[in-house]
Amino acid sequence: AQSVAQPEDQVNVAEGNPLTVKCTYSVSGNPYLFWYVQYPNRGLQFLLKYITGDNLVKGSYGFEAEFNKSQTSFHLKKPSALVSDSALYFCAVSFSGYSTLTFGKGTMLLVSP
Amino acid sequence: NAGVTQTPKFQVLKTGQSMTLQCAQDMNHEYMSWYRQDPGMGLRLIHYSVGAGITDQGEVPNGYNVSRSTTEDFPLRLLSAAPSQTSVYFCASSYRASGSYEQYFGPGTRLTVT
Numbered sequence: 001a002q003s004v005a006q007p008e009d010q011v012n013v014a015e016g017n018p019l020t021v022k023c024t025y026s027v028s029g030n031p032y033l034f035w036y037v038q039y040p041n042r043g044l045q046f047l048l049k050y051i052t053g054d055n056l057v058k059g060s061y062g063f064e065a066e067f068n069k070s071q072t073s074f075h076l077k078k079p080s081a082l083v084s085d086s087a088l089y090f091c092a093v094s095f096s097g098y099s100t101l102t103f104g105k106g107t108m109l110l111v112s113p
Numbered sequence: 114n115a116g117v118t119q120t121p122k123f124q125v126l127k128t129g130q131s132m133t134l135q136c137a138q139d140m141n142h143e144y145m146s147w148y149r150q151d152p153g154m155g156l157r158l159i160h161y162s163v164g165a166g167i168t169d170q171g172e173v174p175n176g177y178n179v180s181r182s183t184t185e186d187f188p189l190r191l192l193s194a195a196p197s198q199t200s201v202y203f204c205a206s207s208y209r210a211s212g213s214y215e216q217y218f219g220p221g222t223r224l225t226v227t
């Protein structure tokens with residue numbers, strides 16, 4: 001069975017500093033990996049995805065993620081955090097032919113001024 | 114396009130009551146799904162549909178029914194509400210793009226069962 005782990009419940013970072021939100025996965029085969037963001041009392045918004053090709057994926061709002069097959073990781077990164085990046089971030093996995101996602105538990109990102 | 118719409122936004126039920134959460138999409142997406150979000154547990158798949166007339170169970174289907182009579186609508190029915198069904202419910206629709214499925218989420222329905 002496929003699973004996604006987000007080992008940190010919360011990540012704190014000062015504005016202007018780089019941020020990393022961690023995600024590891026456990027699947028067989030070649031996964032499709034996603035990051036979503038949820039702002040308070042809102043639905044989920046798509047940030048970026050990895051399907052194949054370049055291991056570094058660039059997405060919305062200046063975020064990027066690096067797919068590392070040997071470490072089964074897909075960490076979300078941003079070079080310079082903004083206070084407005086404070087939100088709940090979800091990593092998710094899927095497979096070719098599957099229209100649904102398996103989500104991690106989420107990581108709350110708090111960016112302080 | 115309105116995208117994915119969900120009604121109601123908030124609902125309070127008493128234990129044992131039944132109700133239907135509505136979900137509609139105007140993007141002509143073939144695939145639709147229902148997830149529930151609980152603190153510390155992420156989103157979990159309840160039911161999904163790969164087209165009109167075709168539905169299947171996800172990770173946590175017990176206590177819920179779905180049907181898909183049209184491409185646009187995918188209602189979720191709670192048969193006899195229980196406090197354990199207190200949650201935020203998200204509907205999503207998707208289409209196949211570049212080998213994967215682009216998921217679009219609705220704004221959610223916050224359900225409290227007392």
